[in-house]
Every structure is written in structure tokens, then in C-alpha cells.
Amino acid sequence: MTPSQKINIGLLGYGTVGSNVYGLLESQAGEIEKATGASISISRIMVRDPSLPRAGAPSELFTGNFDDILSDAGISIIVELIGGVEPAFDYVTAALEQGKAVITANKQLLSRQGFYLFRLAQDKKTQIRFEASVAGAIPVIKVLRESMVAAGLKSIYGIVNGTTNFILTEMSRTGVRYEDALARAQEWGYAEADPGEDISGKDAAAKMAILASIAFHTSVGLEDVTCAGIENVSRRDIAYARELGLTVKLLGVARLYDDRINVRVYPALIKQDHPLASVSGAYNAVFLKGAAIDEIMLSGPGAGGTETASAVVSDIISAVARRESPGFLEYPVAYRNLDFFPDEEVVSTFYLRLEVEDEPGVLAAIASAFGKHGVSIESVIQKGRGARAELVMVFHPVKESRFAAAIKEAGGLEVVKSTPRPIRVEGSHDDGQ
Numbered sequence: 001m002t003p004s005q006k007i008n009i010g011l012l013g014y015g016t017v018g019s020n021v022y023g024l025l026e027s028q029a030g031e032i033e034k035a036t037g038a039s040i041s042i043s044r045i046m047v048r049d050p051s052l053p054r055a056g057a058p059s060e061l062f063t064g065n066f067d068d069i070l071s072d073a074g075i076s077i078i079v080e081l082i083g084g085v086e087p088a089f090d091y092v093t094a095a096l097e098q099g100k101a102v103i104t105a106n107k108q109l110l111s112r113q114g115f116y117l118f119r120l121a122q123d124k125k126t127q128i129r130f131e132a133s134v135a136g137a138i139p140v141i142k143v144l145r146e147s148m149v150a151a152g153l154k155s156i157y158g159i160v161n162g163t164t165n166f167i168l169t170e171m172s173r174t175g176v177r178y179e180d181a182l183a184r185a186q187e188w189g190y191a192e193a194d195p196g197e198d199i200s201g202k203d204a205a206a207k208m209a210i211l212a213s214i215a216f217h218t219s220v221g222l223e224d225v226t227c228a229g230i231e232n233v234s235r236r237d238i239a240y241a242r243e244l245g246l247t248v249k250l251l252g253v254a255r256l257y258d259d260r261i262n263v264r265v266y267p268a269l270i271k272q273d274h275p276l277a278s279v280s281g282a283y284n285a286v287f288l289k290g291a292a293i294d295e296i297m298l299s300g301p302g303a304g305g306t307e308t309a310s311a312v313v314s315d316i317i318s319a320v321a322r323r324e325s326p327g328f329l330e331y332p333v334a335y336r337n338l339d340f341f342p343d344e345e346v347v348s349t350f351y352l353r354l355e356v357e358d359e360p361g362v363l364a365a366i367a368s369a370f371g372k373h374g375v376s377i378e379s380v381i382q383k384g385r386g387a388r389a390e391l392v393m394v395f396h397p398v399k400e401s402r403f404a405a406a407i408k409e410a411g412g413l414e415v416v417k418s419t420p421r422p423i424r425v426e427g428s429h430d431d432g433q
């Protein structure tokens with residue numbers, strides 16, 4: 001029997017994910033060696049304070065100095081699990097410059113510097129892998145890079161933030177207000193003490209930037225993704241949506257319009273029988289549509305120490321398997337530079353709840369305000385609320401610029417007593433795909 005080749009890894013970060021990567025590599029060492037023919041071990045670990053006692057790994061592996069890892073010629077793979085842009089960017093850049101392979105779970109870094117790092121890896125004929133940066137344990141990057149090359153992908157819909165999905169699921173399931181669902185998410189460990197990035201849609205936007213870049217082979221950065229969060233989703237909207245057979249999700253949507261793309265994150269209503277509607281709690285899902293594949297959905301846990309570590313370890317195994325002759329799959333470089341399709345030109349279907357004076361002629365006035373801009377109402381439900389009434393409307397698909405103008409006009413009518421906050425309805429019309 002040929003002796004196994006020994007692969008040494010330098011691990012940056014020993015927190016929730018890093019410690020689980022260490023644990024998984026230890027506990028699965030036998031299986032991994034049989035599968036890869038290599039004995040893979042972590043030979044150095046960088047943390048902020050190496051003097052602190054750490055469970056799992058022996059204390060002599062820890063260092064607070066990146067150069068201890070970079071200058072170790074025996075280390076061929078660096079796994080970055082520090083998070084944030086700096087100093088992770090400097091460390092990853094230095095590792096790639098030296099031809100070391102890099103595995104990272106860092107969506108903040110990739111959504112800002114991905115294009116640069118991808119090119120650097122290609123120039124240095126080494127690899128950068130980042131499965132765990134989007135949708136935790138779900139192997140979506142691998143599927144996009146390897147299995148979808150000829151799929152003719154046209155759109156991607158993602159539920160890629162577990163915190164917001166948990167909150168919206170709780171609001172739908174129990175009828176609680178947004179604030180109470182958020183408090184519950186924090187109490188049960190599904191939301192950070194500072195949940196700003198999740199709630200505002202920014203975390204999902206970073207992940208959609210990465211997914212869209214890989215799926216459409218173009219450069220999409222965080223700044224190219226328009227995003228709206230879930231702060232204004234009310235339980236009344238959720239209740240009315242249910243009456244209409246719809247459910248609310250924070251969706252990331254990336255679409256190709258001929259040779260232009262549009263990538264956005266927003267709360268959206270989808271039909272209750274759509275596969276994405278059943279993705280609940282902290283789960284994530286990515287729904288792919290393409291000419292040759294029709295529709296494919298991947299779903300599973302979107303975060304968590306062991307789940308994310310499993311994606312990191314699978315990247316380590318792929319990097320080891322391909323280390324002798326990295327080919328095109330190792331270079332996720334965008335090879336075309338697509339323009340962006342403007343948000344205002346996208347054709348969407350909208351849902352809108354308006355509080356209005358309960359008097360004759362109100363509906364006609366509102367319909368006329370929308371009609372002036374070529375926006376027509378598909379269905380309307382009127383609910384009495386004392387001296388006021390609520391109109392719950394769904395519109396025919398319309399160019400977003402027209403709808404914005406109509407909303408402005410309708411919102412200015414004296415009979416309208418609430419700020420119009422429309423929600424897009426997805427999957428209900430042919431979006432040109």
C-alpha cells in the first residue's frame with residue numbers, strides 16, 4: 001500500500017466554525033484519508049489571543065502571528081475563518097501570492113474583493129474555494145460551478161438569510177409582531193445581539209452578489225445589489241397574504257435579461273404551493289431556473305458551527321483532490337463583464353395594503369390614480385375598520401418605474417391614510433425568462 005501524502009493546513013480563526021472544522025477533520029480523519037489518499041491535518045492555528053485555553057486542539061498549535069503560518073513551507077492550504085474584510089483580505093492575498101490554496105467562509109470579503117481574489121488565484125495557479133460563504137451546508141457553489149455550466153441559467157431565487165427566514169416564519173406561524181419575533185430569534189440563538197446586517201437584507205445581498213457572480217460568470221459586488229429588509233413587514237400583511245394564498249419571504253433575486261443582469265434582495269410574497277414557501281425557520285434554499293434544467297431547488301441548514309464546517313471540509317477535500325493540476329473549476333473568475341439591468345425597468349407584480357377613508361368613491365379615486373400611470377388592479381379586497389377601510393390590492397405586472405409614479409400619486413390622495421408600502425409578488429407572472 002502506498003503511504004498517504006501528508007497535507008498540512010493553517011487555520012485562521014478558532015471560533016464557532018474554526019473549532020468545528022478542527023473537530024471534523026480529527027473525527028473523520030480515517031474516512032477522509034480513504035477518500036483522498038491524503039492525511040490531512042491542521043498544523044497551525046491563528047487566533048487573536050493564543051494564550052487563552054481552547055477546547056479541542058493542543059495549545060502548541062496556536063499562534064497570534066500570521067507569519068508563523070505564511071512562512072511555513074509545509075502548509076499548502078490556508079483556511080480563513082476569521083470573518084470581516086480586514087485583516088482577512090491581507091492574509092488571503094498573501095497566501096494566494098505564495099501559491100497556497102485558500103478556503104474561506106467569508107461573504108463580507110468575497111462580496112467586496114471576490115473579483116480581485118479570484119483573478120489572483122488564477123494568476124498564481126492556485127485555488128480559492130468558498131462554499132461555506134453562501135447557504136451554510138448547502139453545496140450550491142459547487143453545483144453552480146460544476147453542474148450548471150450548460151444549464152442556461154436565467155434566474156436564481158435565494159432564501160439565504162436564516163435569521164430573517166426564522167422571524168418571518170414565526171410571524172406567519174404564530175401571528176406575533178415583528179419586534180416579538182425578533183426577540184424570540186435572539187433568545188433562541190437565531191439572531192445576533194446586533195441583527196442589523198441580517199434584518200436590513202445586507203447579509204443576503206452579499207451572498208447574492210457571490211451567487212450571481214458565479215452563476216452568470218460576471219463581476220457582481222455588494223454595491224451592485226439593491227436591498228430592502230424586513231423591518232416594515234407587518235403581521236397584517238402576513239395575514240392578508242395568507243388569505244390570498246401567499247406567504248412572505250426575504251428573497252434574493254438574480255435575473256438575466258438577455259445580456260444584462262439585475263440582482264436584488266427584498267421581502268416578497270410567493271404562492272403557498274411554491275417550493276420556496278415551505279422553506280421555514282432558519283433553513284436556506286436556492287432555487288435555480290434555466291433553459292436546460294427547468295427548475296432545481298437546493299435547501300438545508302444555512303448556518304451553524306458543524307453545518308458550516310462540513311462545507312469548509314468539503315472544500316478542503318476538493319482542494320486536495322485537485323492540487324496536482326488545478327483546472328478551470330479552480331478558477332471562479334468572471335469571464336464576461338455584463339451590464340446591469342436597471343431596477344426601474346424590471347416588470348413586477350405588486351401587492352399593496354392601503355388604509356383609506358371609508359366613504360363612497362374612494363376605490364374609484366385610487367383606481368384612477370393608478371390608471372393614469374398605466375397600472376391596473378388585478379384584485380382588491382376591502383375590509384372595514386371603523387371609520388376607515390383597508391384596501392388590499394394585487395396589481396397586474398407592470399414596469400417598476402410606472403408603479404413608483406402611481407404609488408406617489410395614490411399616496412398623495414387625501415383619502416389615503418397610510419404610507420403605501422408595496423410588496424412584490426414573485427413567481428406569479430412570466431418574468432421574461
Ligand SMILES: NC(=O)c1ccc[n+]([C@@H]2O[C@H](COP(=O)([O-])OP(=O)(O)OC[C@H]3O[C@@H](n4cnc5c(N)ncnc54)[C@H](OP(=O)(O)O)[C@@H]3O)[C@@H](O)[C@H]2O)c1
Pocket residue numbers: 012013014015016017018046047048049050080081082083084086087105106107132133136302303304305308
Ligand atoms: N457561525 C456560522 O454559523 C457561520 C455560517 C456561515 C459562515 N460563517 C462565516 O465563517 C467565518 C467565521 O465565523 P465564526 O462564527 O466562526 O466567527 P467567530 O466565532 O467570531 O470566530 C472568529 C475567530 O477568528 C479569530 N479572529 C478574529 N479576528 C482576528 C484577527 N484579527 N486575528 C486573528 N484571529 C482573529 C477569533 O480569535 P479569538 O478566538 O482569539 O477571538 C476567533 O477564533 C465568518 O466569515 C462567518 O461569516 C459563519
